[in-house]
Amino acid sequence: MESISEQTLVPADPDSTPATVVAVEPGRRFAFRWLPEPGDLVEITLTPEGAGTLVRISESGALEDAATSAMAWRNSLSLLTKLAQA
Numbered sequence: 001m002e003s004i005s006e007q008t009l010v011p012a013d014p015d016s017t018p019a020t021v022v023a024v025e026p027g028r029r030f031a032f033r034w035l036p037e038p039g040d041l042v043e044i045t046l047t048p049e050g051a052g053t054l055v056r057i058s059e060s061g062a063l064e065d066a067a068t069s070a071m072a073w074r075n076s077l078s079l080l081t082k083l084a085q086a
Contacts, residue, residue, distance in 0.1 A: 008035070040069075
């Protein structure tokens with residue numbers, strides 16, 4: 001497992017939300033926290049499954065605006081699907 005110090009990611013798109021990376025385990029796990037602090041924690045884990053990989057995404061925290069969060073995840077997962085199929 002490779003450890004990293006926390007790093008803040010600031011997207012080029014001004015409508016996107018910056019985040020702080022809190023954990024990276026190459027090939028296994030990536031975790032970040034939305035900004036401003038204390039933001040919701042998002043964890044992405046990868047698990048080998050048969051000939052593929054199971055991707056699990058979980059978000060925990062206050063989730064103050066569930067409708068906005070759900071819309072953002074629908075958009076993000078749609079983009080990830082397109083990238084995975086490219």
